[in-house]
Amino acid sequence: MEPVLTVRNVEKYYGSRGSVTKAVDDISFTVEKGEFVGVMGASGSGKTTLLNCIATIDRVSAGHIFVGGRDVTALGERRLSAFRREELGFIFQDYNLLDTLTAFENIALALTIRRTPPKEIRVRVEEVAQRLGVFSALPKYPYQLSGGEKQRIAAARAIVGNPSLILADEPTGSLDSRSARVLLESLGTLHSALKATILMVTHDAFTASYCGRILFIKDGKLFSELRRGEAGRGEFFDRIMEVVSLLGGDSAHAL
């Protein structure tokens, strides 16, 4: 089967000639349809830069990224917005909801941008909200919602357009542990029930333990990979912690 996401030899440099910093240094991996992949790494490891490159917010310095078989590094500015609109869904750490719009309208915005017929909008928004357990929050404004509700609204906005890939950047970063758990369980449902493909960046092992596979990044390079397989979440968490302690340890020892 064609993978949803293929990252091939991607590099991203900052700075000019003479003093080059490699934020992402020759990373390659693929994500199959229906996978829930986590990207872990310490601050400054380059995981957010990698996500931004996949999200087409940032341009790669070298290498290729294929989403649904299309090379996004070769797309022009005009095609890029169409690509973002149709193929990607975003969940940000700080929700990024528009505070002038109600929750319903925030979700609907993702649909109106791609010119979905108004009749269809209500049905789809309500269905997604139902699934994420935020149906009652729909008529409210963001400032009337709790952090967890806001993030689930943001998740609903990411999923409502049926994107082929959902990108989440530290989605639990601003949440208390209970809200984080609710959100992650919702994401899990999306993943299993809707066969959504999710790529999530996090530095939190608990959050990562909801994933099916985890990529560890260190100093811009792919450090190791961990598959959950048939293991329970608790067991997977312990295995993640092992790698994390390795990651955080002496680099010579780790490699």
Added chain:
Amino acid sequence: MLCKLAFRNVTRSIRDFTVYFLTLAFGVCLFYVFNSIDAQQAMIALSDSQKFYVAQMTEIMAYVSVFVAVVFGLLVVYANRFLMKRRKRELGMYLLLGMERSGISRILIAETFLIGLFALAAGLTAGVFLSQIVSVFTARLFEADLTSFHFILSPEAVGKTVLCFAVIFAVVIVFNMVSVSRCRLSELLTAGRKNESSGVRGGRVSLILFLLSVLSLGAAYVWVLHTGLFSAELGKQIVLGCAGTVLFFFSLSGFLSALPRLFPRFYFRGLNCFVLRQVNARVNTAALSMSVICLMLFLTISALAGGVSTSEGFSTQARANNPYSASLLYYVDQGAKPSLDMEQQLRADGVPYDEFVRSSSQMEIHTAEVVFEDGLHFFLEVGLPDEEGPFRKQGNSVFAPFCDVLAESEWNAMRRLANQPEVSVEEGEYLLWVEPAVAQELGSFCASGLAVTVEGETFFPAQEACVSEPLSTGVNSIHILAVILPDEAAEKLPVLAELLNIQLLDEVEEEDFVEVLDEIYTRPRDDMEKNWRPYDQKITRKTVMNSSIGAKTIVLFLGIYIGLVFLITSAAVLGLQQLSETADCAENYRLLRRLGAKEKAVRRALFSQIALYVCLPLALALVHSAVGLEVLRRTFLSEMEINILPGAVATAGVLLLIYGGYLLATCFAAQGIIRSRRGE
């Protein structure tokens, strides 16, 4: 080092400063142009009476300029506050880096100084060039010739402008220093965070408010249209109109939030819902400032269109009111001086009459005791009669002890001279001439068929309508009304004055005729006592026209000046508000891009948002102005015919140019703001 930083700050954020700079430069330019009118007349050939009007206008402009300076002062302080708000984080960063507050103050002073200097230079340059065009315009208004076109720079006006704006900048600097010394570091650094928006009023409350506003506006319109401009109720009407305006903008947000239910198809298309919500959130918090701007725009449009239209009216009115080239009035004083044939006397004194005069006609103004039988209530309507005056109450009638009486044939001769239709008065009949201002009220006296008794003889109206075409040019020979009687009845009455109306030949200049008269009658003469003339007053049409041109020019210039000041003020305030709002919402636009909205769509969303916000007050102001101008037209209907169209067209042009220009400049700057946040 500080200067360098200040200079870099200004040049780097040139987009942010565009609107601010534009406003300052416009202000300086206007201020110079209207304060240099005095100097501009140097190249226009003006008569003495015209010079008097220019002097008067200069004086009025000086007073108005004080008011304008205050308005600009407030505007600049307001605009500066917006800029400061936008730069709080930057200032906080300076503080965090260890710069002292006095250092920051110095940077701000240097910046204000720099911008002020540039704006003054640009504004003055534009002003000097514009004032040359204005001189040509003034010359045309005065129907005078440009003696020689040369470049004029008024050092006095330059000094005044520089002084005025220096004071304004000084005030700005004081404000800045106070705000820098007051601010706390933590506030400065977190200033970039946006506030949560407040709640929206419920739909039902909004609906009631909206209905209330429509009702009060409608009531105010109908009322003021009914009473005219100068009624005792004007104050109440203004309050009602203002209240309606404020209510309108307060209820607007609720109305907008009802849109999704009313038009879901439109609402959920593209970025429409985003745009409407953005506008709605702002309308909610900015209802008051929008109302003020709407009222200011209303003043602008009224002042501009009203000024232009009324000044046109003055011209046509002056021509219609002065049907003769010249009028000479000679007081006989009931036999104190001999009655005389003025034309003969002029000829006898050596006036080359035929070289100048095409035709002329003389009329005697008689005086008599006249009783207007049962006419009391007609006179009461115009505030007459009074105790001791020329019209006195006598039971149900009005007694006029010194009423003016004209003979029918002489009066008709005057009509022929002015190309007006004649009206015959038979034996036992009378005709009433009344001043145009009271024609409606007193005119109905004839219509009701009431009689007048002149020296014991009774007459009845020859026709229902009274006449009120002017009897002479300029001179006020007759007070309020005159009775026109058949010749036999009039001629036996004592003569009060002789009136000679003259139509000059087409090729003759009125001034030349006046010069000849002046020369002959100031020359020492043997046969007569010194300074004796066969006339006591002489007025030519030109003199009257000049005074009306003076009045017209003052009205027009005042209208343009005040109108432009208000226009620039409201456009600048709106523009700055939009910019600061856009800066607060830059994050939202970034998000739209991330969600995959097309660059073009995002830009269009920003544009329509700003345009909506800018056009809402304008739309209501246009409705206000339409009513206002109609009121103006109706108020002056009896005195002159005002054609609103030229004024309206001119105003539309100015609005489009300046208001539209500000809208574009704002959009340009706003695009810059949302683009600069993109690269993160």
